[in-house]
Amino acid sequence: QVTRKFRDEPKPRFGLLRSREFYMKDMYSFDTSPEAAQHSYHLVSGAYCSLFQRLGLPFVKVSAATGSIGGTVSHEFQVPAEIGEDRLVLCPHGHFAANVETLREELSSCPACGTKLTQTRGIEVGHTFYLGTKYSSVCKAVFYSPENKPQLAEMGCYGLGVSRILAAAVEVLSVEDSIRWPSLITPYQLCFIPPKKGSKEEEEEGAVLLEQLYDSLSQALPHLAGDSVLDDRTQLTIGKRLKDAQKLGYPYVVIAGKKVCEDPPIFEVWQQNTGEVLFLTKEGVIELLSKVQI
Ligand SMILES: [Zn+2]
Structure with missing residues (x-):
């Protein structure tokens, strides 16, 4: 018990x-x-x-x-x-x-x-x-x-x-200024960061594209759907919200940054436990996250 x-x-x-x-x-x-x-x-x-x-x-x-x-x-x-x-x-x-x-x-x-x-x-x-x-x-x-x-x-x-x-x-x-979680007990695996309000990326539907990514992800990997946080404090810059996400230690942070305006849209993925930053299409993000164990 x-x-x-x-x-x-x-x-x-x-x-x-x-x-x-x-x-x-x-x-x-x-x-x-x-x-x-x-x-x-x-x-x-x-x-x-x-x-x-x-x-x-x-x-x-x-x-x-x-x-x-x-x-x-x-x-x-x-x-x-x-x-x-x-x-x-x-x-x-x-x-x-x-x-x-x-x-x-x-x-x-x-x-x-x-x-x-x-x-x-x-x-x-x-x-x-x-x-x-x-x-x-x-x-x-x-x-x-x-x-x-x-x-x-x-x-x-x-x-x-x-x-x-x-x-x-x-x-x-954990490291000096941010938490690191074992994947199995992290409170949330994923943090999504949409563009700042009034930015070029927002005008180019960055937030909508990020939402579509979330929808596809929920279908392909339903176990991750409830394990995600959306940081919709869009009055703040992406950089400020990324800093907060790093402190809290979400293993993956998915950002609709500058490259979201490209065709096809490219998302920025911070893999906190390895310190890597990847630039991936929607399919690439899903492929990456399919390996996550929760
Ligand atoms: Zn011995």
Whole structure:
């Protein structure tokens, strides 16, 4: 389940990274044997890894302290970042990764290959715990075996910080003066910028041509239709609106600029995540956007 949580956080900070209200995904697993429970644990950890990969977020899975939750095995999913509150040690070859909290003594080289460990800070975005029977024994969470004997359920507990993933993604992917979003969670994929009121491009039907582009796009790629914003503040120059669009980080900005008066009309497309600017016909824009995953 994904729900809103409230925590009496003594030091809320870093915007959404540490706040008193946040969204979290929670999950518990109940199995009939330790082997089955470990299998569930691996399935969920694997799903978390592929989630972060699909988001395009750099992350490390580190062994973690079980803390107040308890249990025997625990991993954190950490996004390396300067402002992170956790300290991590990593083998550069990927053999070993741990939250410093878990180490009983200073560890300077990888237990597997002996390479010097590197230190980094991380933002915790997910946590998994193998709980065993710690809670099922207290709460008497039993099931009946085929021999009709009551047995304690083997449990696991899993969490993803939904609002924190958003904040961490913005933190690590963005550049100096503008936001960068993972394509899968960007609020909008596209921003359309029609010509300025009273400009030559407006007289030459630039706004109408842009609207026709949007209509064709909605037909060809209906999943993008609701993922688009029209910046119709046409009292502002295109340049001013483009600046705003760059700050907000729409992955694609489609502009009816000077070349919209050509035959066929050419649209200017800013691909923010790569920094490229393309000049494309209507068909070219649709072709480009057909590759977008949402
Ligand atoms: Zn190593």
